Amino acid sequence: MKLYIKNMVCSRCTMVVKAKLTDEGLRPLSVNLGEVEIEEDLSKDQLVQLDTSLKSLGFELIDDKKSQTIEKIKNTIVTLVHHTAHDIKTNLSSFITSQIHQDYNYLSNLFSEVEGTTIEKYFISQRIERVKELIVYDELTLSEIADQLGYSSVAYLSNQFKKVTGFTPSYFKSLKEHKRKNIEEL
Secondary structure (H helix, E strand, O other), rough: OOEEOOOOOOHHHHHHHHHHHHHOOOOOOEEEEEEOEEOOOOOOOHHHHHHHHHHHOOOOOEEHHHHHHHHHHHHHHHHHHHHHOOOOOOOOOHHHHHHHHHOOOHHHHHHHHHHHOOOOHHHHHHHHHHEEEEEEEEOHHHHHHHOOOOOOOHHHHHHHHHHHHHHHHHHHHHHHHHHEEEEEEE
16 A cells, blocks of 8 residues: 655655554555555554554645645655755756656646745755755855755855845855854853
8 A cells, every 4th residue: 555645855754654654563665755655455544543643753644646746746856955966957847747757837837736836946945955954064165065956156056045045155154153052051
């Protein structure tokens, strides 16, 4: 039986969901972002119980096709930006179409209708979150971050970063240095 689960966005999410399924006595065949396949067919009562268990962890079963499609789009973008070495310079619409196997215009309209934003804006917000993460790690230069995330230039990354966050990347970097305190200072 295939189940679709909302809010699975990272490898830790898959580990947590897999552990929860095992705790519930289920045998997962595969656990991927937003999708789980289990050996058993579950009754409605079992599905309700599983949904309640998952909700306690911040996840949720998805039962309607539109929501499943939206979650697939989100997971495809999150995977592209945060978890793979795909060339982010690739055409986003072509990439999503190749992963989901549906017409991009349909997907775009559905996403905008349900989420209140466009796929492109969602993609930009995910890229900016990844830029923030990489800035905080302080292992790459801004030029290397721009290249890794498929920006044509540091200036373009900086402009988009400022448009989304209200800060320049360098100002954001200076903020993060002042956010944390040593345990002795608390």
